[in-house]
Amino acid sequence: MTIILGIESTAHTFGVAIVGDYKPYILSDVRRVYTPREGGILPREVAPFFSKVASECIREALAKAGLTVRDIDAIAIALGPGMGPQLRVGASVARALSSYYSKPLVPVNHAVAHIEIARFLTSLKDPIVLYVAGGNTTVVSYSEGKYRVFGETLDMPLGNLLDTFAREVKIAPPYIVGGRHAIDNCAEGGDFIEGLPYIVKGQDSSFSGLLTAALRLYKSGYKLKDICFTLREIAYSSVVEVLERGLAHTGKKQILLTGGVAASDLLNEKIAVMASLHGAEFKPIPKAYTGDNGVMIALTGLVAYKWGITIEPSKAFIRQRWRIDQVDIPWYYDFPPVEV
Amino acid sequence: MSSIIAEDWLRIFSEWTSKLALVKRGAESEIRLGYFMGIPAIFKYRVRKPYMHPKLAQALVYMRTRREAKVIAYALSRGIQAPRLLAVFPSIGLIVMEYIEGVTLKDYTNIDQVKAVEYSRVAGRIIGMLHKAGVSHGDPTTSNFIVSKSGELKLIDYGLADFTEDVEDLAVDIHLYRRAVESTHAGIAYNMYEAFIGGYKSILGERAEKIIERAKEIRLRGRYVEERRTVWGALR
Numbered sequence: 001m002t003i004i005l006g007i008e009s010t011a012h013t014f015g016v017a018i019v020g021d022y023k024p025y026i027l028s029d030v031r032r033v034y035t036p037r038e039g040g041i042l043p044r045e046v047a048p049f050f051s052k053v054a055s056e057c058i059r060e061a062l063a064k065a066g067l068t069v070r071d072i073d074a075i076a077i078a079l080g081p082g083m084g085p086q087l088r089v090g091a092s093v094a095r096a097l098s099s100y101y102s103k104p105l106v107p108v109n110h111a112v113a114h115i116e117i118a119r120f121l122t123s124l125k126d127p128i129v130l131y132v133a134g135g136n137t138t139v140v141s142y143s144e145g146k147y148r149v150f151g152e153t154l155d156m157p158l159g160n161l162l163d164t165f166a167r168e169v170k171i172a173p174p175y176i177v178g179g180r181h182a183i184d185n186c187a188e189g190g191d192f193i194e195g196l197p198y199i200v201k202g203q204d205s206s207f208s209g210l211l212t213a214a215l216r217l218y219k220s221g222y223k224l225k226d227i228c229f230t231l232r233e234i235a236y237s238s239v240v241e242v243l244e245r246g247l248a249h250t251g252k253k254q255i256l257l258t259g260g261v262a263a264s265d266l267l268n269e270k271i272a273v274m275a276s277l278h279g280a281e282f283k284p285i286p287k288a289y290t291g292d293n294g295v296m297i298a299l300t301g302l303v304a305y306k307w308g309i310t311i312e313p314s315k316a317f318i319r320q321r322w323r324i325d326q327v328d329i330p331w332y333y334d335f336p337p338v339e340v
Numbered sequence: 341m342s343s344i345i346a347e348d349w350l351r352i353f354s355e356w357t358s359k360l361a362l363v364k365r366g367a368e369s370e371i372r373l374g375y376f377m378g379i380p381a382i383f384k385y386r387v388r389k390p391y392m393h394p395k396l397a398q399a400l401v402y403m404r405t406r407r408e409a410k411v412i413a414y415a416l417s418r419g420i421q422a423p424r425l426l427a428v429f430p431s432i433g434l435i436v437m438e439y440i441e442g443v444t445l446k447d448y449t450n451i452d453q454v455k456a457v458e459y460s461r462v463a464g465r466i467i468g469m470l471h472k473a474g475v476s477h478g479d480p481t482t483s484n485f486i487v488s489k490s491g492e493l494k495l496i497d498y499g500l501a502d503f504t505e506d507v508e509d510l511a512v513d514i515h516l517y518r519r520a521v522e523s524t525h526a527g528i529a530y531n532m533y534e535a536f537i538g539g540y541k542s543i544l545g546e547r548a549e550k551i552i553e554r555a556k557e558i559r560l561r562g563r564y565v566e567e568r569r570t571v572w573g574a575l576r
Binding site: 192194198201202233234237240241244245248269270271273274277278 | 366367389390391392393395396399400478500502509512
């Protein structure tokens with residue numbers, strides 16, 4: 001029996017979760033999400049918020065699981081990629097817990113964790129993955145020990161495109177209303193506008209030109225719902241096309257969608273159509289686990305810990321630009337490592 | 341009025357071509373074989389993506405068909421061995437081009453290994469000429485080089501080609517060729533790749549170094565790495 005406490009603090013969510021290698025696996029899942037009153041996510045505002053909620057999150061996670069710190073085998077921490085000030089809060093808390101209670105510290109890559117929780121929830125073991133979030137847009141697939149990047153955004157991530165446009169045209173914050181993005185709500189009943197840039201270069205996509213063009217249409221008086229509809233249509237279609245090329249290229253038979261933007265119904269629909277076209281298997285993950293959370297960090301920490309991956313607290317530095325293809329995944333084919 | 345006539349004509353034409361023998365159905369296109377004004381011809385139809393809004397899917401078919409035809413025409417004008425264009429219909433995503441009878445370089449390696457290595461040098465020269473003209477091919481595998489009946493090497497399938505001077509785009513071509521030879525011709529991969537690079541440098545000169553260097557970086561990034569047997573050790 002192994003029990004891990006995981007801490008997530010890479011962007012806007014401070015998450016603490018406890019995961020065990022026995023049913024029901026997820027023992028507790030506590031989250032505090034920072035929502036700006038206006039503008040985007042400013043690290044200098046989020047980090048103090050994280051510091052304030054950190055201890056109550058940990059207390060709550062333990063209480064909900066009915067455990068004390070002594071029952072925990074190791075502390076898992078997302079050391080990156082993410083925003084520095086927020087990462088530092090989570091890392092400080094994790095290092096402190098680890099040193100004070102003499103618990104091993106397990107370093108977890110946030111992007112890897114998004115994939116591992118998707119694999120865990122769907123039981124799709126060897127997929128090609130579209131990881132789309134506020135800070136990431138990549139198509140990755142496992143090959144020879146690591147998750148390899150087959151395609152990615154050349155400029156801004158997809159989530160950032162949606163958030164930035166929503167902010168500029170003043171339909172956000174809040175970015176998420178009723179579980180849907182402001183752009184989705186705005187696109188309701190919209191029509192497609194022709195002529196906006198659609199950019200897929202080989203296996204990469206690019207969104208900055210699309211953002212500029214959409215903002216120009218807004219200023220020249222086009223209907224906002226039509227612009228939102230078109231922006232979303234082009235952005236989603238291009239990542240699905242990159243995913244499609246990756247699927248053909250790798251010959252994989254399974255598809256996963258993960259990350260914050262994975263909550264989008266439309267994106268899930270598009271991928272389902274593409275998957276059936278190629279006879280590939282696709283399973284959406286529950287919306288509760290598309291965005292950042294502590295469970296994915298604890299879960300990935302659990303596997304890594306079982307494979308003996310730990311780090312000295314004094315060496316557990318944050319890594320803002322920790323690329324997914326720098327992480328060894330020795331457990332790939334023995335996943336998930338749960339007791340039956 | 342005239343546009344209705346044109347659309348009708350295209351509909352009749354595509355109905356007719358749909359009866360032609362289907363050679364290959366890929367994610368991007370459908371290839372059929374037939375005759376166009378008495379000439380053996382390839383009919384390449386671009387596929388509309390069903391997961392896209394119909395207007396977007398149609399716009400992409402139109403733009404990409406036009407771009408592919410433009411690239412082929414430009415490549416031909418620069419003396420590159422490419423299939424001759426016979427007709428282009430962007431609105432239905434159709435390109436009709438000369439059918440090049442012959443053997444793919446991929447299959448040719450089973451016929452004559454020594455000659456295949458020589459053809460690989462020619463392949464390097466063709467890609468060099470293409471890059472010199474400011475065009476990336478996007479998919480230069482050994483399956484897309486054809487040794488024609490007259491013994492000439494020709495480069496086909498410009499579906500992912502683009503006008504670009506970007507070192508990264510050009511380097512991807514080099515990397516893709518390298519990966520193609522190592523994954524399908526392990527025994528002579530080293531010779532094939534060396535010959536290709538030799539041919540490539542003979543056209544691009546000093547400029548080649550930077551592109552080849554970037555191709556190595558792309559490999560190290562782990563990008564485009566496939567789950568296939570590799571002989572990178574041997575090529576290093």
